[in-house]
Every structure is written in C-alpha cells, then in structure tokens.
Amino acid sequence: MIREKKRVETEHKKEWILVAEEDASIRKLLFQVLSKMGYYVTLVATGEEGLECFHEKAYSLVLTEATMPGMDGLTFARRIKERSPRTPVCLLTSWEQQEADSAIKEGSVDVVLCKPFGLYEIRETVERLIKIHKSRDFQ
Numbered sequence: 001m002i003r004e005k006k007r008v009e010t011e012h013k014k015e016w017i018l019v020a021e022e023d024a025s026i027r028k029l030l031f032q033v034l035s036k037m038g039y040y041v042t043l044v045a046t047g048e049e050g051l052e053c054f055h056e057k058a059y060s061l062v063l064t065e066a067t068m069p070g071m072d073g074l075t076f077a078r079r080i081k082e083r084s085p086r087t088p089v090c091l092l093t094s095w096e097q098q099e100a101d102s103a104i105k106e107g108s109v110d111v112v113l114c115k116p117f118g119l120y121e122i123r124e125t126v127e128r129l130i131k132i133h134k135s136r137d138f139q
Contacts, residue, residue, distance in 0.1 A: 019063045
C-alpha cells in the first residue's frame, strides 16, 4: 500500500521534533501537545518519510512508533543514530518491558514510552530529552 506523505509543521521554539507514527489519531494528538509546548513539529507516517525529513533538517528529538509498515521504528531509530548519535530518539510502543529494555541497551533509542501513555508522560519525556540534546550540543 502506498501512503500519502503528510508533513505538518508549526513554528514557536527553535527546537524541531520529528514524529514518525502510522496512526493518524496519535500523530494528531502528538502534534497538538508538542505545538502547544512551543516546538516545531514535523509529522510523517513511515520510517522512510522520516529519514527523508531527517536528511533535510536538524532535529532536536525524534519520536517513532515501533511497528510501522515498511521500515519499522527500531530500524528507523538505528538509522537516525547512525547519522546523528547525539539526537535523542524515543520509541513509542506496546511492546513488553523486556523488549523495550533491549532496544535501549542496544543504543538505538534513548527512551521507550509504552502505550497507552498519558499526556503528562509525553510532556515530561520531551522536555527531558530536549535538555539532553542541548547538553550534548555543548560537549
């Protein structure tokens, strides 16, 4: 199935967040939360679209669903880390905790948020990872 590329952006803070999520309702929710927090947001539905966007712009954070059609989220996260090891990556998943922990140990992702997650968890995680990104920029 060919998916239409959808990219929505908003401008408030200088930090850009890339969201790769196949579920349109979750993309919309994340867009609303992140833009209200004051971030630029780029939304894509697949890992391939995410890589294309990542090559075009510097992102302060990447949020990715684990199970997307085509390139899965973990492969997408690995590709992001290969290109930019200092960019934090958060994996959004319904995996069991053991699977999530192995993704972190592998180094492909910095944080795993297990679904269902709350808005507070998203806000807290994003702020923490943005701070990490800023501190890595000064190292």
